[in-house]
Amino acid sequence: MSTRIPTSSCSPARLAAAHRAPQPAANFPFEVSYGYHFDAYKVSAFLAAHATETLSVFHLQRRIASVERASTGDITALIDTDGERIAGEFFIDASGFRSTIFGALDVPFVSYADALFNDRAVVMPTAHAPDAPIPSQTRATALSAGWAWHIPLTSRNGNGYVYSSRHLTEAQAEAELRAHIGAEAGEARHLRMRVGRVRDSWSHNALAVGLAQGFLEPLEATALHLVIATVEAFLDMVDQDGATDAVRTAFNTRIAARYDGVRDYIVAHYRLNQRHDDPTGYWAEARGVEALSHDLKMLMSTWFTGADMVAAIDRAGLGRYYSATSWHCLFAGYGTFPNAARLLQPGADIDSIDLAKIDDFLNRCASNFGSHASRLRAAADHKDHV
DSSP: OOOOOOOOSSHHHHHHHTTEEEEEOTTOOSOOOOOOOOOHHHHHHHHHHHHHHHSOOOOOOOOEEEEEEOTTSOEEEEEETTOOEEEOSOEEEOOGGGOHHHHHTTOOEEEOTTTOOOOEEEEEEEOOOTTOOOOSSOEEEEETTEEEEEEEOSSOEEEEEEEOTTTOOHHHHHHHHHHHHOSOBOOOEEEEOOOEEESOSEETTEEEOGGGTEEOOTTSOOHHHHHHHHHHHHHHHHHHHOSOHHHHHHHHHHHHHHHHHHHHHHHHHHHTOOOOSSTTSHHHHHHTOOOOOHHHHHHHHHHHTTOOHHHHHHHHTGGGTSOHHHHHHHHHHTTOOOOGGGSOOOOTTSOOOOHHHHHHHHHHHHTTEEEHHHHHHHHHHHHHHO
């Protein structure tokens, strides 16, 4: 017996509702993009083992107490808490919010707090319901002063609440998250976040990555993407043109623009919100934010005047971060549309949309995707045999 996929104009929503995996059959003719959450601690251990056993990398577990610098400003060595000196030619700061190396380099921090209020998070795990299918999607839900995530992993569910400390205390945020989860939750952990980026991701002979480089709340799950984009851009530019001052300047401009592009897309989520249940609270304040970048102001003006969004995004080069389709989905998804009088009427050469045909096409596409449970079982079986 076949199961009809629930109707939606968005293919991923259909797959999620039907508990199907995002990975299609090999003969599916269209490119598919998706991402999985994973246990960061397990991945870290795996990469450390691979690096030391396969790539001859030395892995030293040390706590760094100070940074030794030359008269040029370059770093010459790291000094650990036992006084051991670890010399090197180039250093990568992946020390998280501590920013051990870049703090010593006094690289300025560019704060995004004027447009992104959320600076705290509370996280807690929950167990899977017995025999319940593991969803193939992450769920994000707006709460009173931020939003909550629900991430289904194979061993547990990850839950968290990203919120503004100007609007909630830690105790209030934890209580609201527990009420939202509505299940037996584990011990809560409270996190503080510094939202923004370092002005220069490459300073002297050091490169910042991850939380040492910057932080954007995980609404778009971009943290790993930004790490990869930073490392790949660094390697490509240095391999091609060397480690010159000009290359360093161009690299820093490129990475800063990527961070700012992601920031604008996240800010738009808040600026366009249509919640009116608290006229003087968090969501009203977010809707009134005026600290918008030139690019975001331009896009909002383009949208609300009924102008060509695709052309505007192309002119500004914003498609490098989020495509025109993504921006259309964001603006339209919030129910914010231009005044009908501003819209161009379709010409005689434009066919009317046949929703029944689209529905049929998406249903046939979905038949190429198997169940999420079977995909997870296959992955587990493969791991056991490796």
